[in-house]
Amino acid sequence: MDLWFIISNTIVLAAIYGTLAIGVSITWSSLGLLNLSYGFVFAFAGYGAWLFAQYVTSFGLAVLAVGILAGALGGVLVCAVAFIPIHDKPNFTTRGLIATLAINLVGTQTLMWWFGPRSKSLPEIFGTWKLSLSGMVLTADRVGNVLTSVIMLLLVLRWMRSSRRGLEIRAMMMNPHAASIVGIGVRRTSFYVMAITGGLAGLSAVLLSQTYYISPFGGLMPMIKAVAIALCGGLGSVQGAVIAALVLGLNEALTTVSVGGRYVLITQFLLIIAILLVRPRGIAGLLDKAREA
């Protein structure tokens, strides 16, 4: 019984954090931008979905779609403000870090000012049914969370594998200099990247709101965890991020069960430091078959 709880918790957490981490990872490796405004985009998408559910319809799939769209819009906004003006200036990495952090702070405060500090709840997207499976009870939101995020991730990855834009993004992830030689425009591609990663943030915002609530600062903790998972998986590697999400999700579930939820961050970061000490390039270092340069 306990074991089932741990496993199902692991998978649910891994699905949500993994989605976010892949967003962070793609942004970092293709644009060279560590997007610290991800938390704001996350909350922005959550409030977008909430407004839609409040004033238009609370039909689950529509709310989910609006959440993803709002996230994409937030991503494009961040791109226009924090990436386009400074991406070809010296010290872009540091400046981008500061710019996105500033957007995060300003944005979340604005949301707080606009919507107030009280957290909002979204309608239950996946209904309230339950699934009993040999003594284990699976609630609708858990099954729905995992299925939706896995399906969305597979769609995004498939798109990146098969389409021309995806090829451009992957090329930029591997060698930005060569990408511009081939004729890939950094500015245009950056909008795609930020829209997609923003959409992923929106997705996980709506999914996470099935368990927690939407609040102005609700995106902060998921963002920190996502950045940590992306680091741990090896920035730029999608498989690495998935594996790291599973490992850290398991750690989170185990910690919650054994010593209590308060200690999650402590064990989380101890684990991350341990992994990075042994594999400085993250988990991706184990997977990478191609030699570099």
Place this chain on the structure above:
Amino acid sequence: MLASPTTLPLPASIDRRDVLNVSGLSAGYGPMRVIHDLDLIVNSGERIGIVGLNGHGKSTLFYAIAGLTGWQRGSIKLNGVEVGRTRSQGPGRYTHQIVRSGLALIPQGDEIFHGLTVEEHLDSGAFTPRAWRERAQRKLGILEIFPPLKKLMHVPVGRLSGGERRMVSIGRGLMAEASLFLVDEPSLGLAPKIGKSVIDALMAIDLGTSAMVIAEQNVALLEGRVDRIIGMHAGKLKGEASAALMLHDLSKA
């Protein structure tokens, strides 16, 4: 005005227009000025060799044409369209536009995407809409030039040997629907035999109305096989050069 005083007579069938017209170009990085007031005209259908030692600006010239240097001034006309920019610029900011207007740069040292497969690489070179639509045919064309790539189409480029990478890198450039091909040191870092076969492949390509400029350190590889050879020294083009002339210069230096 021209840095290239003599041009070989071209076959009359080819329409003689300048694909590239560079005048008064200076370029560099930060405080360093690498290219000094350089003029160059490349006609369509021409194959030109630029030879010079390390650090005399061959690669910088190519990068300046592609808009990848730190700063540059002077005029660069590609197919009659001005692509040079006088203000200091973020490197690579306009490169995609220049590429779209007909430039294919095959950079020194294989700027490759180490995780993409050979096939994806070739796809990534087909940047203009037409080249993208015709990419299946174009890939077949590349495989005819470089048959060894046929077996490697689904292998990540990071696992290839140096010679194979060079073929991928050149193939990627040739996928583009370009009127000007800039090939930077195609034989660099390769075993002499493989380097020679890469050059042979470059010479065998039918250019049609487009032009090709090859930068090389090894004059012997180009001697007698290109339409003209221009020497490059300390950021300036030095007119017609030949192996004999270069050897003479070297013994003097």
